[in-house]
Amino acid sequence: MTKQLSVAIIDSNPALSSGLCIKKEDPPDPRVSTVTPASISFLQEAGAWKYVEQNRHAYFKKMQVWDYTGFGYARYDAGDVNKDFLGCVAENKVLHSSLLSCIKDSDFKTTFYPSRLTSMTLNTNSMSVVEENTPSKEPSPAQGHASKLELSDGSSIYAKLVVGADGGKSRVRELAGFKTTGWNYSQNAIICTVEHTSANHCAWQRFLPNGPIALLPMGENFSNIVWTMSPTESNDRKSITEEMFLKDVNSALDYGYGPHPTSSSLGARDIFSWLKMDGTLSANEPFEIPPKAIRLASERMVFPLSLRHANSYATKRVVLIGDAAHTIHPLAGQGVNLGFGDAYSLSRVIAEGIALGSDIGEVNLLKKYEQERKPANVTMMAILDGFQKAYSIDFGPFNFLRGAAFSGANFVSPLKRSIISYASGERKLPIFF
Numbered sequence: 001m002t003k004q005l006s007v008a009i010i011d012s013n014p015a016l017s018s019g020l021c022i023k024k025e026d027p028p029d030p031r032v033s034t035v036t037p038a039s040i041s042f043l044q045e046a047g048a049w050k051y052v053e054q055n056r057h058a059y060f061k062k063m064q065v066w067d068y069t070g071f072g073y074a075r076y077d078a079g080d081v082n083k084d085f086l087g088c089v090a091e092n093k094v095l096h097s098s099l100l101s102c103i104k105d106s107d108f109k110t111t112f113y114p115s116r117l118t119s120m121t122l123n124t125n126s127m128s129v130v131e132e133n134t135p136s137k138e139p140s141p142a143q144g145h146a147s148k149l150e151l152s153d154g155s156s157i158y159a160k161l162v163v164g165a166d167g168g169k170s171r172v173r174e175l176a177g178f179k180t181t182g183w184n185y186s187q188n189a190i191i192c193t194v195e196h197t198s199a200n201h202c203a204w205q206r207f208l209p210n211g212p213i214a215l216l217p218m219g220e221n222f223s224n225i226v227w228t229m230s231p232t233e234s235n236d237r238k239s240i241t242e243e244m245f246l247k248d249v250n251s252a253l254d255y256g257y258g259p260h261p262t263s264s265s266l267g268a269r270d271i272f273s274w275l276k277m278d279g280t281l282s283a284n285e286p287f288e289i290p291p292k293a294i295r296l297a298s299e300r301m302v303f304p305l306s307l308r309h310a311n312s313y314a315t316k317r318v319v320l321i322g323d324a325a326h327t328i329h330p331l332a333g334q335g336v337n338l339g340f341g342d343a344y345s346l347s348r349v350i351a352e353g354i355a356l357g358s359d360i361g362e363v364n365l366l367k368k369y370e371q372e373r374k375p376a377n378v379t380m381m382a383i384l385d386g387f388q389k390a391y392s393i394d395f396g397p398f399n400f401l402r403g404a405a406f407s408g409a410n411f412v413s414p415l416k417r418s419i420i421s422y423a424s425g426e427r428k429l430p431i432f433f
């Protein structure tokens with residue numbers, strides 16, 4: 001239905017013009033995404049996932065989450081919900097090149113503009129969609145009603161609909177006058193790729209006093225580190241020697257900051273046994289120590305963390321998706337997955353508009369997308385912000401309660417299954433019922 005549209009992709013990332021050619025021997029990208037089963041289905045349907053599978057990637061079946069107090073831990077297994085995997089970690093450059101290959105395969109009229117959007121003039125008059133393909137370089141009579149985008153290379157484009165997918169500092173959002181609500185966490189994430197002596201097959205996350213550290217499998221003998229800490233600590237850890245950094249990483253994932261939890265911490269197994277019902281596979285798994293990092297396989301990068309949400313996602317001729325609409329804490333690896341959810345929803349709304357003969361830039365149509373996505377995005381943001389705050393408190397009785405929550409999530413099977421389903425991208429909320 002949408003084949004009649006022509007699409008312009010404007011991105012100032014220089015990799016777009018070079019075609020993002022990936023070679024097997026290239027060093028791993030320090031930027032990775034944990035892609036949920038729901039996003040994998042979307043990318044399969046779009047025709048991009050087969051390209052991800054041709055490059056380095058790692059499906060993972062198991063996950064272990066614990067904290068530094070030693071009060072509790074939770075193990076998750078895809079088998080708990082009769083699935084083959086909990087998610088897949090792919091390098092961002094692999095996701096980008098796979099999506100580009102998929103676009104090149106398609107019948108869409110797509111033009112790439114490796115350039116920066118500098119200004120935008122919105123024309124909010126209604127127009128007929130029947131005879132005009134957008135975007136184009138020259139204004140035609142009907143495009144007199146379209147929005148005009150000006151790029152840093154001096155070119156101009158006219159479009160019926162501008163999709164702002166330009167990240168947390170979205171220029172489209174700013175130029176279209178969308179207001180946002182949010183705050184900066186006084187935390188940075190330091191990310192990098194490390195190597196082990198053998199392959200890692202599990203996703204590990206330990207909550208430390210200043211933020212969580214995650215060790216995510218990437219395929220071959222590589223794992224990615226996403227470590228949240230105070231800005232001062234992150235600046236120090238970015239510049240210390242490789243040897244000192246690896247020592248810090250290995251300590252943070254082992255005995256550093258506090259003891260290992262055991263399944264008998266808090267007598268959790270007994271406390272929750274009455275709620276256990278039909279147990280999950282992973283409830284009896286013992287705590288494991290993550291594999292050691294032996295080498296730094298990429299540069300270290302530092303990102304300031306914030307929460308930001310656009311008060312509205314749609315106005316006439318402009319719509320926001322991905323981080324342009326919502327930026328969240330990376331502690332659960334959900335950011336890009338919310339963006340894929342937005343893309344899926346918007347594509348269906350546009351197809352529906354075309355089927356009905358509507359103007360695809362019409363606000364009433366675009367609001368359908370906003371109504372579908374806003375509740376899902378706000379819910380995820382609230383849950384992750386709650387987690388961030390709960391793990392920022394270091395206070396005896398609260399630490400005990402947090403340990404109890406870990407044990408509940410480990411031993412109470414219906415709760416555990418619903419947490420896995422929600423984190424996999426299913427709509428159901430992780431509550432006990």
Ligand SMILES: Cc1cc2nc3c(=O)[nH]c(=O)nc-3n(C[C@H](O)[C@H](O)[C@H](O)COP(=O)(O)OP(=O)(O)OC[C@H]3O[C@@H](n4cnc5c(N)ncnc54)[C@H](O)[C@@H]3O)c2cc1C
Nearest residue numbers: 011012013034116117166167322323330333334335336337
């Ligand atoms: C440390 C860290 C770890 C993360 N880990 C995960 C994870 O494991 N799983 C997960 O799901 N999410 C993760 N995220 C979140 C995820 O990276 C983001 O949600 C995701 O990248 C957002 O995608 P996006 O396309 O909306 O924006 P971006 O990835 O920011 O892309 C925006 C694009 O717009 C282009 N652009 C910007 N301005 C302009 C302009 N004026 N003109 C032209 N082009 C422009 C940029 O070049 C860029 O290509 C993590 C985030 C951080 C900070």
